[in-house]
Amino acid sequence: MGRLFGTDGVRGVANADLTAELALGLSVAAAHVLAEAGTFAGHRATAVVGRDPRASGEFLEAAVVAGLASAGVDVLRVGVLPTPAVAHLTGALGADLGVMLSASHNAMPDNGIKFFARGGHKLADELEDRIESVYAEHRTGAPWDRPTGAGVGRVRDYDEGLDQYVAHLVGVLPNRLDGLKIVLDEAHGAASRVSPEAFARAGAELVTIGAVPDGLNINDGCGSTHLDLLKAAVVEHGADLGIAHDGDADRCLAVDHTGAEVDGDQILAVLALAMREREALRSDTVVATVMSNLGFKLAMEREGIRFVQTGVGDRYVLEEMKEHGYALGGEQSGHVIILDHATTGDGTLTGLMLAARVAQTGRTLRDLASVMERLPQVLVNVPDVDKSRVSTSAELAAAVSEAERELGSTGRVLLRPSGTEPLVRVMVEAADIEQAQSVAGRLADSVKSALG
Template sequence: MGGRLFGTDGVRGRANDDLTPELALSVVRAAASVLADRDGTSRPVAVVGRDPRASGEMLEAAVVAGLASAGAQVLRAGVLPTPALAFLTESTGADLGVMISASHNPMPDNGIKLFSRGGHKLPDAVEAEIERIVTVLRRRTDTHRPVGAEIGRVGDLPRAADTYVDHLLSTVDRPLSGIRLVVDGAHGAAAAIAPEVYRRAGAEVHAIGCRPDGWNINDGVGSTHLGPLVEAVRAQRADLGIAHDGDADRCLAVTADGEVVDGDAILAVCALALHERGALKEDTVVATVMSNLGFHHTMRDAGIAVLTTAVGDRYVLEALRARGLSLGGEQSGHLVFLEHATTGDGLLTALALLSRMAETGSSLARLASVVHRLPQTLVNVPVSDRLAVVESDEVAGAVNAVEAELGDSGRVLLRPSGTEQLVRVMVEAPTQRQADEVANRLAGVVAAVS
């Protein structure tokens, strides 16, 4: 695995190729040493979970061995969603949590997501320290290892899934009776839990994508493949559909007519609900730079401020914690309800959306219509030096000219890729034609400078 070890959301790669058992073992050994040092704990406790990918069995064995080798007490939670792992890390008082999942990526991939005490994703500085230690561990064989009674022990965490389900249901104030929904579990970590949660909350549930076999996760289903959900909602004459990804930390929805409701609209619906109850702290919601300008307009018109962060739900969470806010999220469907969760939670998000429908008696289409989404065009421009391009005076001048042209009716975002020599040019405008024209014009400037 070349380049930086940690990406936007943990360590991710092709299982048993660039993400090997040896690398997984080194990562968690390093994580245990860093997080134990930060918390002053001589024998850290670690909770380990995974999604149902076949490679997760192999990587779980390596992760458990690495943690025990570092002297940790290991609690295996089994197959469960990433937000469940974060919740259990907090509720058990563990020093770290390890989730083995590649989220929405296809089956050959896998990943390792790390959580510190309290169930929080790691800041960049901590990830950098873990990465430094991984480099040392992979180069040296004479590093100190616990022996004898200092070696960690391994056991199973009892009622892990049940504890998480009980937590989710505790957030529902009223029965969801009368709501008919289709849930797509992406053949992933929430395949067993999600239908049960929504049924126990009172909804009538039809499930698809809930038969994982180790190989079919995200295969033509889930939040990145909404076609089957749209078809099922129409066939079942359901009120809505809920789509999760492989580790269920996100949620997208479709209306009874099959229209997609993205994270911006879901975030707006939930923000307005909290705002009406006086429960939206500082009347502020957190969103990323990718949120549509239509979302910003909706929040402004409701008297809600928007705090904008970089892409990634961990940056949303950092902003929430720093300001003591209650709600934030991403266009992709990662929403964080800080009162109830320490990370994006797709099931919690769906329950909040369903509760709003039950409270108002409104359809999902009517609730989501508060956001008038502006047409958006995204152009990926190959460049030789992505950082130099975005710092170019010529590019800055072109962006300033376009922003003046669009005014408050549009938006421009230039963003270097985090992993490739690409600059992403995103434009929102009143019409698709104008968005296309402006985006292609800026892309030409970026290409010429590079």
């Protein structure tokens, strides 16, 4: 059995890769491991369990709840809520662990299981490895230590979760959104009730699309991975801006009043300046990944804000933030972490904070986002190469050095082996698109020659 946990939980095609048996077994293993780690040793454990609207989430939720209760864990079932809501409630309710069933922005047939530790934090790698090990051990025949009688877990619905989470979101806003007209695209996902409720309570006039989940239409041509509907709706309704979430609402992308996209780098730039202004940007530092546009780095340098880079993945951004006490970080894809108010990327919170900045300044989102200029970025995938030699090939190193000399201070090169496929990603940024395409093409040829 290969490693089950990926960069964001366990994910696969529901009822094929991710079965009810696997969900049940992992839940029992998680209960045992977290108990052994001292997370809830010595008292009766409680878990918060939520899901997105996928049809497969119904049977997977039943399996997770059964597994936890059979291990002696009391379960608070919060129903369809965003991933950051489950993380928030895990902390706010003093629960010992949280479980979210979602495959985020993936297509409907997929699903996933994400575990949260006490406080609503994602599990460290060593705990994930331990859960896998315990699951594998019992899968091959070792019996579980099962409670009986009054020792089994009890299950109840926690219907107050939505209102509690929305109250938290609205309560941390620096100002209201009165006077703004906003289009929300909920991706027919987990925020279909939460996000409109939060924006409405904050005072915005709303137009909502993609907010009628039926279990089968999540992320289907809508949401943060398909912005065309949102762009058209913003222009049609004369809105000030548009906000798009993905299926589990842990990310946010935006559209300005002209229908132009505002990506995660631009959102980070706007929020960084807003937080510094109100003295909430600790150490005047923002954290982002190596995939952030060079224009973001140049803008932060110009504004006197320190930019710390991490590897690709919001978990690495979060680790850097927690280790050094930074308040803001995120990814170009729209995962934005505001650590004072969330333990994970929170698309609804991000959208609210972005809209609050528009309302507070009276400036358009287009104007605010112009603090950074996105440099042309070209990404080429080079398949069927030995990606393990990216960092050791002298031929490739020479080609990269030559490209960097050509680009100078107004360009950037990044070669990154894929984490899941036998290919290398070549990313080039330059002052103009023709130069970026030319350099990327030559580097792709060099990768084929050196690593083929």
